Amino acid sequence: MSSIEQTLSIIKPDAVExxxxxxxxxxxxxxxFKILKEKKIRIEKSEAEQFYKVHETKPFYNDLxxxxxxxxxxxxxxxxxxxxxxxxxxxxxTNPKDAAEGTIRKKYGVSIDKNSVHGSDSVENAKIEIxxxxxx
Numbered sequence: 001m002s003s004i005e006q007t008l009s010i011i012k013p014d015a016v017e018x019x020x021x022x023x024x025x026x027x028x029x030x031x032x033f034k035i036l037k038e039k040k041i042r043i044e045k046s047e048a049e050q051f052y053k054v055h056e057t058k059p060f061y062n063d064l065x066x067x068x069x070x071x072x073x074x075x076x077x078x079x080x081x082x083x084x085x086x087x088x089x090x091x092x093x094t095n096p097k098d099a100a101e102g103t104i105r106k107k108y109g110v111s112i113d114k115n116s117v118h119g120s121d122s123v124e125n126a127k128i129e130i131x132x133x134x135x136x
Contacts, residue, residue: 013071014114
């Protein structure tokens with residue numbers, strides 16, 4: 001049974017610096033997502049470390065944090081039925097080379113690190129990630 005969910009989406013520095021944010025937002029809208037909230041921000045490396053804490057033990061952690069804090073990002077709250085899974089499908093595989101045709105990462109991703117977008121991987125993490133950027 002599908003239900004209305006919210007998920008966090010981040011348009012990463014590589015896509016923002018190539019001015020792809022509006023194009024990517026349009027892809028979300030065309031796929032039935034509502035953008036409930038959005039803001040363009042720049043975060044400190046310490047904030048990226050907090051955000052990606054779940055990956056702390058992984059070898060790519062430091063690079064990931066440095067990268068996310070390397071330039072402006074656009075953070076958004078997306079909403080639709082099954083938004084977490086649908087967003088992950090729409091983004092495509094983490095490595096753009098492995099991503100399916102028509103996915104955001106296949107179209108815009110530069111590398112496994114610079115893959116243009118982030119999306120929550122579960123409903124639970126979506127709530128945590130949304131609260132991280134949109135503390136009301």
